[in-house]
Amino acid sequence: xxxxxxxxxxxxxxxxxxxxxxxxxxxxxxxxxxxxxxxxxxxxxxxxxxxxxxxxxxxxxxxxxxxxxxxxxxxxxxxxxxxxxxxxxxxxxxxxxxxxxxxxxxxxxxxxxxxxxxxxxxxxxxxxxxxxxxxxxxxxxxxxxxxxxxxxxxxxxxxxxxxxxxxxxxxxxxxxxxxxxxxxxxxxxxxxxxxxxxxxxxxxxxxxxxxxxxxxxxxxxxxxxxxxxxxxxxxxxxxxxxxxxxxxxxxxxxxxxxxxxxxxxxxxxxxxxxxxxxxx
Amino acid sequence: xxxxxxxxxxxxxxxxxxxxxxxxxxxxxxxxxxxxxxxxxxxxxxxxxxxxxxxxxxxxxxxxxxxxxxxxxxxxxxxxxxxxxxxxxxxxxxxxxxxxxxxxxxxxxxxxxxxxxxxxxxxxxxxxxxxxxxxxxxxxxxxxxxxxxxxxxxxxxxxxxxxxxxxxxxxxxxxxxxxxxxxxxxxxxxxxxxxxxxxxxxxxxxxxxxxxxxxxxxxxxxxxxxxxxxxxxxxxxxxxxxxxxxxxxxxxxxxxxxxxxxxxxxxxxxxxxxxxxxxxxxxxxxxxxxxxxxxxxxxxxxxxxxxxxxxxxxxxxxxxxxxxxxxxxxxxxxxxxxxxxxxxxxxxxxxxx
Numbered sequence: 001x002x003x004x005x006x007x008x009x010x011x012x013x014x015x016x017x018x019x020x021x022x023x024x025x026x027x028x029x030x031x032x033x034x035x036x037x038x039x040x041x042x043x044x045x046x047x048x049x050x051x052x053x054x055x056x057x058x059x060x061x062x063x064x065x066x067x068x069x070x071x072x073x074x075x076x077x078x079x080x081x082x083x084x085x086x087x088x089x090x091x092x093x094x095x096x097x098x099x100x101x102x103x104x105x106x107x108x109x110x111x112x113x114x115x116x117x118x119x120x121x122x123x124x125x126x127x128x129x130x131x132x133x134x135x136x137x138x139x140x141x142x143x144x145x146x147x148x149x150x151x152x153x154x155x156x157x158x159x160x161x162x163x164x165x166x167x168x169x170x171x172x173x174x175x176x177x178x179x180x181x182x183x184x185x186x187x188x189x190x191x192x193x194x195x196x197x198x199x200x201x202x203x204x205x206x207x208x209x210x211x212x213x214x215x216x217x218x219x220x221x222x223x224x225x226x227x228x229x230x231x232x233x234x235x236x237x238x239x240x241x242x243x244x245x246x247x248x249x250x251x252x253x254x255x256x257x258x259x260x261x262x263x264x265x266x267x268x269x270x271x272x273x274x275x276x277x278x279x280x
Numbered sequence: 281x282x283x284x285x286x287x288x289x290x291x292x293x294x295x296x297x298x299x300x301x302x303x304x305x306x307x308x309x310x311x312x313x314x315x316x317x318x319x320x321x322x323x324x325x326x327x328x329x330x331x332x333x334x335x336x337x338x339x340x341x342x343x344x345x346x347x348x349x350x351x352x353x354x355x356x357x358x359x360x361x362x363x364x365x366x367x368x369x370x371x372x373x374x375x376x377x378x379x380x381x382x383x384x385x386x387x388x389x390x391x392x393x394x395x396x397x398x399x400x401x402x403x404x405x406x407x408x409x410x411x412x413x414x415x416x417x418x419x420x421x422x423x424x425x426x427x428x429x430x431x432x433x434x435x436x437x438x439x440x441x442x443x444x445x446x447x448x449x450x451x452x453x454x455x456x457x458x459x460x461x462x463x464x465x466x467x468x469x470x471x472x473x474x475x476x477x478x479x480x481x482x483x484x485x486x487x488x489x490x491x492x493x494x495x496x497x498x499x500x501x502x503x504x505x506x507x508x509x510x511x512x513x514x515x516x517x518x519x520x521x522x523x524x525x526x527x528x529x530x531x532x533x534x535x536x537x538x539x540x541x542x543x544x545x546x547x548x549x550x551x552x553x554x555x556x557x558x559x560x561x562x563x564x565x566x567x568x569x570x571x572x573x574x575x576x577x578x579x580x581x582x583x584x585x586x587x588x589x590x591x592x593x594x595x596x597x598x599x600x601x602x603x604x605x606x607x608x609x610x611x612x613x614x615x616x617x618x619x620x621x622x623x624x625x626x627x628x629x630x631x632x633x
Contacts, residue, residue, distance in 0.1 A: 278365075
């Protein structure tokens with residue numbers, strides 16, 4: 001007796017998504033999964049406070065300590081706080097998102113990811129929700145730092161448009177590190193590896209960018225390395241957009257590279273997601 | 281193996297059961313044929329063969345138990361049948377759909393309660409249920425009613441608005457089962473549902489599973505490494521060892537195959553002399569063998585213990601040794617396991633890792 005010849009009974013209790021409604025269904029599922037992440041974020045306000053302590057320290061302690069570096073010939077900025085705000089925003093975007101893999105790892109260990117994979121949810125909705133949730137929380141974090149800087153007396157000569165571009169590019173940078181972190185978490189399945197790589201990467205990536213010091217004042221080799229550093233691309237984009245006379249070519253080129261890398265990182269995390277499914 | 285049903289036919293031939301005739305005409309809720317799955321373990325040179333030609337056939341509407349020690353291949357079987365993992369070879373259908381060709385249709389037809397909870401600890405019980413329902417395309421008032429109905433059924437109404445991380449182990453497990461049922465599946469997979477629960481919560485879960493089994497048309501595949509659990513809940517049972525089904529049947533069939541209930545009789549007084557009269561009297565009762573007398577205690581084995589009791593009582597009475605008490609012990613699944621896997625269950629549990 002072969003059961004493959006039997007007519008399949010209609011699925012119980014659930015409506016099957018057909019052709020045209022697939023996209024709508026996928027978007028709805030992405031929204032439900034994103035909502036879940038926002039809710040988790042909102043229910044743990046302590047987490048938000050903790051993620052803001054570091055930026056405050058960099059902004060106000062570090063900023064006060066190195067206040068006089070602007071007097072160095074060739075620095076070219078009026079106040080160090082003005083200079084520091086984009087640096088701290090970008091650094092915070094990296095440091096908040098590079099831990100995304102820990103959350104994914106926890107979901108794997110708890111069995112939550114497998115529970116979702118057994119449902120008819122679109123696979124891409126699961127990953128898209130991560131990207132959306134990460135970009136939005138990064139944008140909120142960036143806005144808060146902009147506000148803190150403004151309270152501390154920072155000037156934003158590029159106006160709202162400049163700030164908007166800074167927020168967007170820091171979200172894109174956050175997506176890059178979030179997606180890589182997720183891919184790493186699914187591949188190695190070890191907290192230690194994520195902790196190790198993050199601790200190893202964060203400060204070098206920040207110091208090898210224009211976060212704290214203009215490239216003109218860096219040693220030559222650092223300038224060369226910084227050119228290939230995505231953290232620096234994001235900073236160049238933000239700084240170019242925020243100046244009183246924006247350099248649109250720099251915004252487009254550095255911003256473009258950042259977005260391209262973000263797209264690649266998301267693609268890579270989707271690939272590792274598929275390979276995770278094969279290794280369950 | 282030329283039969284399309286693989287191992288299922290082989291075991292059906294050795295384990296006759298009354299339902300075989302009519303059941304064969306109905307479509308199977310789960311049918312797996314010759315599933316093979318190997319894993320490459322990190323650091324190990326040889327791949328581990330988790331499933332080695334496993335075949336099962338589950339009739340609709342029953343609780344089917346998959347019993348075996350840890351590492352026997354139960355969870356791998358569940359992962360493959362629930363579309364989470366792909367088999368290296370072999371084929372399977374669940375609720376009439378092919379798992380490899382139509383995974384999306386299979387997913388809509390099944391509910392799964394995995395070993396690990398999987399509920400979102402930050403969300404409330406009700407929120408978990410609502411999200412689960414939405415992933416199956418359920419919406420609005422209908423979904424809300426279904427969530428409340430399940431919360432009520434699993435005694436979670438009071439805890440509905442609490443975050444799941446505040447739940448006790450038993451409450452979390454009940455929520456897991458509710459999550460598996462939101463979309464009214466045809467086939468429910470319960471992967472070691474009581475592992476890690478305290479005895480009280482375990483008993484409650486057993487009662488709940490017993491009630492589920494009465495639900496209209498719901499087929500349940502239950503994996504367990506508790507002999508008692510399989511005995512109590514499963515209408516039919518397959519014993520898994522080293523990635524293969526070693527035997528299959530109803531728990532009673534399997535135990536009955538061992539040909540021998542133990543019959544113990546307690547005599548009013550120890551028989552005189554060397555108890556020869558007792559040996560002789562029992563020796564004449566048909567189907568009674570392996571007689572031992574130890575003081576007042578008489579033990580023997582019988583094909584059907586309960587049926588043999590009246591004859592045993594009469595024979596002993598005639599021999600002048602009236603009986604004070606008699607007990608019949610059915611062989612346990614442990615005995616069954618020992619016979620088919622060639623090692624005791626406890627040994628397999630200890631040595632399987």
